[in-house]
Amino acid sequence: MNTSDKRQEILNAALELIAEQGFHGAxxxxxxxxxxxxxxxxxxxxxxxxxxxxxxFQELHDxxxxxxxxxxxxxxxxxxxxxxxxxxLLRFFVAHPLQFRxxxxxxxxxxxxxxxxxHIFGQGGDEDLYRMLLEEGRTRQIxxxxxxxxxxxxxxxxxxxxxxxxxxxxxxxxxxxLVQTVQACWDGIKQ
Amino acid sequence: MNTSDKRQEILNAALELIAEQGFHGAxxxxxxxxxxxxxxxxxxxxxxxxxxxxxxFQELHDxxxxxxxxxxxxxxxxxxxxxxxxxxLLRFFVAHPLQFRxxxxxxxxxxxxxxxxxHIFGQGGDEDLYRMLLEEGRTRQIxxxxxxxxxxxxxxxxxxxxxxxxxxxxxxxxxxxLVQTVQACWDGIKQ
Amino acid sequence: MNTSDKRQEILNAALELIAEQGFHGAxxxxxxxxxxxxxxxxxxxxxxxxxxxxxxFQELHDxxxxxxxxxxxxxxxxxxxxxxxxxxLLRFFVAHPLQFRxxxxxxxxxxxxxxxxxHIFGQGGDEDLYRMLLEEGRTRQIxxxxxxxxxxxxxxxxxxxxxxxxxxxxxxxxxxxLVQTVQACWDGIKQ
Amino acid sequence: MNTSDKRQEILNAALELIAEQGFHGAxxxxxxxxxxxxxxxxxxxxxxxxxxxxxxFQELHDxxxxxxxxxxxxxxxxxxxxxxxxxxLLRFFVAHPLQFRxxxxxxxxxxxxxxxxxHIFGQGGDEDLYRMLLEEGRTRQIxxxxxxxxxxxxxxxxxxxxxxxxxxxxxxxxxxxLVQTVQACWDGIKQ
DNA sequence: CATGAATGAGGTTTCATTCAT
DNA sequence: TATGAATGAAACCTCATTCAT
Numbered sequence: 001m002n003t004s005d006k007r008q009e010i011l012n013a014a015l016e017l018i019a020e021q022g023f024h025g026a027x028x029x030x031x032x033x034x035x036x037x038x039x040x041x042x043x044x045x046x047x048x049x050x051x052x053x054x055x056x057f058q059e060l061h062d063x064x065x066x067x068x069x070x071x072x073x074x075x076x077x078x079x080x081x082x083x084x085x086x087x088x089l090l091r092f093f094v095a096h097p098l099q100f101r102x103x104x105x106x107x108x109x110x111x112x113x114x115x116x117x118x119h120i121f122g123q124g125g126d127e128d129l130y131r132m133l134l135e136e137g138r139t140r141q142i143x144x145x146x147x148x149x150x151x152x153x154x155x156x157x158x159x160x161x162x163x164x165x166x167x168x169x170x171x172x173x174x175x176x177x178l179v180q181t182v183q184a185c186w187d188g189i190k191q
Numbered sequence: 192m193n194t195s196d197k198r199q200e201i202l203n204a205a206l207e208l209i210a211e212q213g214f215h216g217a218x219x220x221x222x223x224x225x226x227x228x229x230x231x232x233x234x235x236x237x238x239x240x241x242x243x244x245x246x247x248f249q250e251l252h253d254x255x256x257x258x259x260x261x262x263x264x265x266x267x268x269x270x271x272x273x274x275x276x277x278x279x280l281l282r283f284f285v286a287h288p289l290q291f292r293x294x295x296x297x298x299x300x301x302x303x304x305x306x307x308x309x310h311i312f313g314q315g316g317d318e319d320l321y322r323m324l325l326e327e328g329r330t331r332q333i334x335x336x337x338x339x340x341x342x343x344x345x346x347x348x349x350x351x352x353x354x355x356x357x358x359x360x361x362x363x364x365x366x367x368x369l370v371q372t373v374q375a376c377w378d379g380i381k382q
Numbered sequence: 383m384n385t386s387d388k389r390q391e392i393l394n395a396a397l398e399l400i401a402e403q404g405f406h407g408a409x410x411x412x413x414x415x416x417x418x419x420x421x422x423x424x425x426x427x428x429x430x431x432x433x434x435x436x437x438x439f440q441e442l443h444d445x446x447x448x449x450x451x452x453x454x455x456x457x458x459x460x461x462x463x464x465x466x467x468x469x470x471l472l473r474f475f476v477a478h479p480l481q482f483r484x485x486x487x488x489x490x491x492x493x494x495x496x497x498x499x500x501h502i503f504g505q506g507g508d509e510d511l512y513r514m515l516l517e518e519g520r521t522r523q524i525x526x527x528x529x530x531x532x533x534x535x536x537x538x539x540x541x542x543x544x545x546x547x548x549x550x551x552x553x554x555x556x557x558x559x560l561v562q563t564v565q566a567c568w569d570g571i572k573q
Numbered sequence: 574m575n576t577s578d579k580r581q582e583i584l585n586a587a588l589e590l591i592a593e594q595g596f597h598g599a600x601x602x603x604x605x606x607x608x609x610x611x612x613x614x615x616x617x618x619x620x621x622x623x624x625x626x627x628x629x630f631q632e633l634h635d636x637x638x639x640x641x642x643x644x645x646x647x648x649x650x651x652x653x654x655x656x657x658x659x660x661x662l663l664r665f666f667v668a669h670p671l672q673f674r675x676x677x678x679x680x681x682x683x684x685x686x687x688x689x690x691x692h693i694f695g696q697g698g699d700e701d702l703y704r705m706l707l708e709e710g711r712t713r714q715i716x717x718x719x720x721x722x723x724x725x726x727x728x729x730x731x732x733x734x735x736x737x738x739x740x741x742x743x744x745x746x747x748x749x750x751l752v753q754t755v756q757a758c759w760d761g762i763k764q
Numbered sequence: 765c766a767t768g769a770a771t772g773a774g775g776t777t778t779c780a781t782t783c784a785t
Numbered sequence: 786t787a788t789g790a791a792t793g794a795a796a797c798c799t800c801a802t803t804c805a806t
Contacts, residue, residue, distance in 0.1 A: 003786085022301040023215070027779055029789095038788040040782080049780065108299035110213040113359060120361050144375060149362035150353055154375050157348030162341055168304060170311050171340035184335065184345050188379035194769075218796060229771040234798065385765085404683040405597070409800055411768095420767040422803080431801065490681035492595040495741060502743050526757060531744035532735055536757050539730030544723055550686060552693050553722035566717060566727050570761035576790075601776060611792040613778080622776065771803080778796070785788080 007045045009035040011056050018053070019101035023109065050111075057106045057115065060099055067092055068129050078137040079186065085129060086159060086182045093163040094173060100163055120149065130155070134189070143189045154188040198236045200226040202247050209244070210292035214300065241302075248297045248306065251290055258283055259320050269328040270377065276320060277350060277373045284354040285364060291354055311340065321346070325380070334380045345379040389427045391417040393438050400435070401483035405491065432493075439488045439497065442481055449474055450511050460519040461568065467511060468541060468564045475545040476555060482545055502531065512537070516571070525571045536570040580618045582608040584629050591626070592674035596682065623684075630679045630688065633672055640665055641702050651710040652759065658702060659732060659755045666736040667746060673736055693722065703728070707762070716762045727761040 013034035017026035028049055032039040046052035068085050076084075093100040106112050134151045137143035143151060162181050166173040173181070204225035208217035219240055223230040237243035259276050267275075284291040297303050325342045328334035334342060353372050357364035364372070395416035399408035410431055414421040428434035450467050458466075475482040488494050516533045519525035525533060544563050548555040555563070586607035590599035601622055605612040619625035641658050649657075666673040679685050707724045710716035716724060735754050739746040746754070 006787090025301075028781080029779070032789090039780090039790095040788050041786085043781070044787070104299055108295055110216070116356075116359070116361070144371075146368070146371065146375070147362050149356045150368065150372060150375075153352035153356060154349045154372075154379070157350070157352035158345045158379060159348070161344035161348035165340050165344060168307070170307070171338050177337070177341065180335075180337065181341060181345075184337075184341075184379050187381075188345070188349060188375050190378075197769090219798080220796085230797090231771055231773095231799075232769080235769065240797065388766090407683075410802080411800070414768090421769095421801090422767050423765085425802070426765070486681055490677055492598070498738075498741070498743070526753075528750070528753065528757070529744050531738045532746075532750065532754060532757075535734035535738060536731045536754075536761070539732070539734035540727045540761060541730070543726035543730035547722050547726060550689070552689070553720050559719070559723065562717075562719065563723060563727075566719075566723075566761050569763075570727070570731060570757050572760075579790090600774075602774085605793095612776090613792055613794095614790080616777065617790065767804100767806085769803105769805095771800100773800100775799070776797090779792100779794095782790105782792080783788100784790095 006035075006037055006041065010037065010042055010045055010052070011059065014052060014056055015060075015098055015102050018105060019098040022105060023053075053106070053111065054115075056102070057111070060103060064089070064092060065129070072129060078133060078140065078142050079190070081133055082137070082155075082186055082189075083182055085133070086155070086185055087179065090159055090163060090173075090178055090182060093160075094166060094178070097167040100167055104160065104164060137189075142191055144191055146189075151189055155185055158185050158188065197226075197228060197232065201228065201233055201236055201243070202250070205243060205247055206251075206289055206293050209296060210289040213296060214244075244297070244302065247293070248302070251294060255280065255283060256320070263320060269324060269331065269333050270381070272324055273328070273346075273377060273380075274373055276324070277346070277376055278370065281350055281354060281364075281369055281373060284351075285357060285369070288358040291358055295351065295355060328380075333382055335382055337380075342380055346376055349376050349379065388417075388419055388423065392419065392424055392427055392434070393441065396434060396438055397442075397480055397484050400487060401480040404487060405435075435488070435493065436497075438484070439493070442485060446471070446474060447511070454511060460515060460522065460524050461572070463515055464519070464537075464568055464571075465564055467515070468537070468567055469561065472541055472545060472555075472560055472564060475542075476548060476560070479549040482549055486542065486546060519571075524573055526573055528571075533571055537567055540567050540570065579608075579610060579614065583610065583615055583618055583625070584632070587625060587629055588633075588671055588675050591678060592671040595678060596626075626679070626684065629675070630684070633676060637662065637665060638702070645702060651706060651713065651715050652763070654706055655710070655728075655759060655762075656755055658706070659728070659758055660752065663732055663736060663746075663751055663755060666733075667739060667751070670740040673740055677733065677737060710762075715764055717764055719762075724762055728758055731758050731761065 010031065013031045014026060017030055017034060028042060029039055031052075032042055035042075042052065046055060068088060070088075072081065072085065074081075093103075107115070130152065131148065134143060134148060134155070138145060138148075138151070144154075146154075158181070162171070162173065165171050171177075201222065204222045205217060208221055208225060219230055219233060222243075223233055226233075233243065237246060259279060261279075263272065263276065265272075284294075298307070321343065322339065325334060325339060325346070329336060329339075329342070335345075337345075349372070353362070353364065356362050362368075392413065395413045396408060399412055399416060410424060411421055413434075414424055417424075424434065428437060450470060452470075454463065454467065456463075475485075489498070512534065513530065516525060516530060516537070520527060520530075520533070526536075528536075540563070544553070544555065547553050553559075583604065586604045587599060590603055590607060601612055601615060604625075605615055608615075615625065619628060641661055643661075645654065645658065647654075666676075680689070703725070704721065707716060707721060707728070711718060711721075711724070717727075719727075731754070735744070735746065738744050744750075
């Protein structure tokens with residue numbers, strides 16, 4: 001196992017444990033066990049446990065952003081772009097339950113508040129596909145004339161909630177229902 | 192301070208600390224300090240810390256349910272009842288930021304998974320206003336023909352997300368915007 | 383329940399709990415519950431928990447001594463007196479398992495060391511039937527010419543061990559076996 | 574100090590504290606101090622405090638058993654074998670007062686009840702020298718025709734009591750007296 | 765006299781982090 | 786570079802004792 005593999009094993013182990021057992025169920029010793037490395041080794045890759053967790057989230061966030069950009073085409077209508085991105089996002093979460101569970105717990109913990117604050121008030125800018133999309137839609141009077149933060153809430157709130165309930169086994173989100181759900185998200189924000 | 196006051200002080204202290212600092216920021220010693228009681232006293236009212244937290248959530252949940260039932264009138268149209276309940280709920284959270292922050296963290300932690308599972312698969316029954324409302328709307332073809340769990344997600348996802356962002360100061364939810372947001376939630380579920 | 387009853391209830395409760403669960407299983411709160419009194423009440427009868435336990439032992443010891451003196455007749459031969467007292471003692475323990483279990487735990491704990499030291503080096507004197515009996519037997523060359531402490535050990539060691547094993551259900555000490563056991567104790571000390 | 578040393582230091586510290594002050598006088602913090610290690614270190618070697626104490630007893634028990642087997646020769650007469658083993662055992666306790674005090678407290682606490690139950694009703698088998706010895710003696714009608722448990726009581730009761738009184742300084746067990754005491758134990762069980 | 769709510773010191777155990785190897 | 790034994794602060798919880806009622 002080379003250096004880069006080890007780093008990835010550690011991140012995977014943390015992801016799995018936090019996803020399945022929450023932050024309380026993921027002490028460094030367990031992460032090390034799960035990753036197949038010594039506890040001390042983790043500190044060669046991450047200065048503190050907090051930094052490990054923040055890195056894990058950041059990389060997951062970047063992965064998702066990249067996934068959304070894939071095939072994104074500014075020439076298509078706003079609605080089509082939204083549906084396409086949102087469908088991809090929901091499919092990603094359905095296909096990656098551990099990533100979703102971690103993402104959820106992180107965002108709703110005090111860690112997440114800091115992340116969101118930085119994200120919303122940071123320059124953020126063009127790197128955020130949804131921001132562009134929704135601002136454009138609002139300008140063109142295709143989506144509601146609400147503050148961006150509210151549009152985000154209307155778009156993501158249902159999506160993340162449905163993803164969670166599917167992953168927890170509370171509902172079975174087959175292809176049909178998945179598409180209908182995304183459509184319903186659009187219904188919430190459209191003019 | 193009489194017995195009942197002390198119990199309430201402890202619940203309030205736990206609520207405040209967890210809301211503001213997360214579960215990690217609320218050790219028993221801090222809760223006791225904040226409540227102005229000895230650590231041992233907490234255990235006279237709650238067998239374990241887990242039980243304290245679960246009780247706190249349960250009582251909050253009951254309070255909210257009661258609030259929603261207030262003025263509920265089954266003779267009014269489904270849409271009107273939904274708007275009224277959802278407005279009351281959003282107003283409650285906006286007016287009670289600590290309660291909201293606690294509620295959120297609880298629901299997205301492993302505690303919450305258990306609560307939700309019991310709630311969804313338990314008989315639940317009449318005590319749940321939204322369940323009745325949405326089932327009736329679905330039967331009358333006023334709301335979408337989706338599984339109940341998905342309808343819940345469409346209704347609550349945006350609401351809770353907006354509430355959170357308002358409380359964190361990411362958006363200012365004035366009366367107008369609040370009403371518009373509730374309306375948008377309806378847009379998501381309506382046929 | 384009058385004052386004297388209450389005191390006795392407390393002693394009984396302590397006896398039962400310590401006998402069945404050891405010192406660790408007998409917090410003041412449990413003793414109070416078992417006795418049907420308030421925790422504070424215990425401190426009206428006994429200054430400290432240690433004093434309660436020491437009193438309990440002392441009263442048990444006195445009861446046993448009195449029991450042994452009953453029918454004791456210095457005119458009978460040493461052997462007969464020994465057999466009679468030892469039989470009575472073993473019967474007492476067999477009939478009072480809680481008393482025995484408490485007695486045993488007390489004597490083998492640090493409490494017991496102090497009691498024994500006081501007892502052996504104290505004036506003790508005439509009040510102790512066995513002391514008189516064994517000293518007389520030794521003088522008359524009926525029992526072995528050993529220090530008194532060793533004679534005590536030879537006489538009581540087997541008796542208490544057998545009583546314990548009977549009470550724990552490791553052997554069934556019927557009347558025949560009981561008498562034979564006492565005889566065997568005599569075999570150990572006789573000249 | 575290597576790993577194995579540290580484990581032994583912890584066991585020694587627990588032995589000493591419990592022997593001298595009883596179970597109440599041996600909190601983990603004191604054991605750690607006495608052993609010269611951090612409190613957390615103890616938990617690297619023993620999962621719980623109970624396990625530490627049980628291990629301590631078990632290792633002591635094994636040591637004693639091994640000691641008794643040393644030089645044991647089934648070709649010698651029963652009486653000679655008994656005297657030899659019992660003398661070795663008494664010498665061991667006299668020479669190891671801490672071990673004895675711990676052994677005694679353990680056996681007479683609720684821990685000991687469990688140990689004895691397992692020991693008596695377990696297969697026990699050949700590993701137990703005394704069991705073989707006494708059963709053989711009983712078959713050959715050299716020792717009394719009593720249940721094994723009673724024979725054990727007659728053999729060990731006096732021995733352990735004498736050892737205790739010697740260690741507490743209530744009697745001085747010199748070589749002569751020691752041998753005489755063992756002889757008296759035999760008198761108790763012999764036909 | 766009797767009570768039991770309140771207390772906080774002290775118990776066991778966990779865990780993020782360090783450091784000698 | 787990698788390790789994991791060692792650490793002690795801090796977590797949760799218990800319990801002997803006090804004291805206002």
